[in-house]
Amino acid sequence: MQVATNSPNQGQAERMPGMVNRRGGLLAQIEADLIDDRPLSSLMQKCIVLGGRAGSEKMRDWARWELNGYAGADAVPPYRHVHAPLMAVITNLAAYDGRPTQVHEDVFADQIRDAIRETIDDIEDAIRAPTR
Numbered sequence: 001m002q003v004a005t006n007s008p009n010q011g012q013a014e015r016m017p018g019m020v021n022r023r024g025g026l027l028a029q030i031e032a033d034l035i036d037d038r039p040l041s042s043l044m045q046k047c048i049v050l051g052g053r054a055g056s057e058k059m060r061d062w063a064r065w066e067l068n069g070y071a072g073a074d075a076v077p078p079y080r081h082v083h084a085p086l087m088a089v090i091t092n093l094a095a096y097d098g099r100p101t102q103v104h105e106d107v108f109a110d111q112i113r114d115a116i117r118e119t120i121d122d123i124e125d126a127i128r129a130p131t132r
Helices: 026-035 040-054 057-068 110-119
Strands: 081-083 087-090 099-102 125-127
Touching: 026 040, 040 057
Parallel strands: none
Antiparallel strands: 081 125, 087 099
16 A cells, blocks of 8 residues: 655655665764765764763763864874874085984983973874864
């Protein structure tokens, strides 16, 4: 038995890519967007909304930080830390023949090393920026 509907939008989801699961709620939309390879910024915005609907301030904060960066956050999650040696391009006196060279912490004066440790703790610890 087939039920007839008079909806002007009937079948619209099947004609539009990524719209099949839209009726399943916000979580289904996020899942569909992941499968459809939508921009991460759109997914993070939906996660902020989902966190609000679920009453999870923790989820909203996480999604905001992932979307906008971790400036002002208490801590940056471990998966955002990347080991990245400090590199410099060293050239001759005429500024030719530049070669990338790793710069070790001991080349800096004690004052500079102390300042680095106060702000970032490890000179080779880079924080990966959110992807947009």
